[in-house]
Amino acid sequence: MAPVSVEAIEQTRQLLEPVIRLTPMESSRPLSERVGGPVYLKCENLQRTGSFKIRGAYTRLSRLSADEKAAGVVAASAGNHAQGVALAAQLLGIEATVFMPVGASIAKLQATRAYGATVHLVGNTLDEAIDHAKEYIAEHGGVMVHPFDHEDILGGQGTVGLEILEQVPDVRTVVVALGGGGLISGIAAAIKPQRPDVTIVGVQAAQAAAWPGSLEAGKPVRLTQMSTLADGIAVGEPSALTYAHVSDLVDEVITVDEDELARAMVLLLERAKLVVEPAGVAGVASVLANPEHFEPPVVVVLSGGNIDPLLMVHVAEHGLVSAGRFLSLRLEISDRPGSLARLLALIGGLGASVVDLEQSRLGSGLPLGDVEVALRLECRGREHRDEVVRSLADAGYRVLSAG
Incomplete structure (x- = not known):
């Protein structure tokens, strides 16, 4: 399975230019001091809808045929992909139906509805929500907009990689939160052909880590259970598409625990004045836990900032205790x-x-x-x-x- 090409990602960037924000690249003094060299934060938490997801969602929806657009789109998401699809559908005049797990963040649920999507709360995990979305399409029709299993999604997310190379030309290590693998697949596809010397590291929550077992088995393997605050990367099984990209282009996959995620959130709140959700701080958590492991200059992607205020208070307090x-x-x-x-x-x-x-x-x-x-x-x-x-x-x- 051939990876998404740099040329395709470049074309996607032109498509997205009037829609997305060029998110800032902020230097991080506390992380740089620990690593012993420059560490930068790619702030996709400041992207439209509060995460990188609008990049892939808009790309996918804009390339649907007229008949597909008329049929409407269906998506399943823990929240960030839902918002990306909802906004993209609103911008393109497409009806959107979204399935979210019952325990989805209230903030993400309300934002998705505010963008005009019809939302159904079903199941306890993203994988169960995806199953319900497929059943809905079988009965009612519509086009499935998968959160990571499509070349257009990867192409859209890959525009983050192009921006990283331009904003930090001497980057040596890129650290990315890893769930289903759409973001890191796109970033790796954009960076590796141009800069094979750059090390790309994926970071999973230890209590929802499908990738280590999948890579060891040589194929996608589904987890039987997950339990993590990082709902945005709690994906039970990679797709064949993202597995092919990650296994070929990503240098390493590591995990972080819940305490490390909480400490990373507190650091960003306190020192960087950035609100980032638990899934979005996975890369920062890994750098905090093992700073000597990453060759600078390092770019850490903050993938999302959509967090319920009550959960933010709880996680921040937990992080303060842990610290x-x-x-x-x-x-x-x-x-x-x-x-x-x-x-x-x-x-x-x-x-x-x-x-x-x-x-x-x-x-x-x-x-x-x-x-x-x-x-x-x-x-x-x-x-x-x-x-x-x-x-x-x-x-x-x-x-x-x-x-």
């Missing part, structure tokens, strides 16, 4: 006047801030005359967190738990 910025403590103190004040004075002297506090005299294992205090503290990092726990123990407090 040692929060400490939850349970300890015993004497039930005497001034005991709590002395504890809080010690904590303040250690440079930690109390976020919340609760005390109880009802613990079954408490000695008579003691109370249990539960605290949540804000710390400066792991070393400071450990110092606080150690200092409390040295001061004679019985620390029941710390995490």
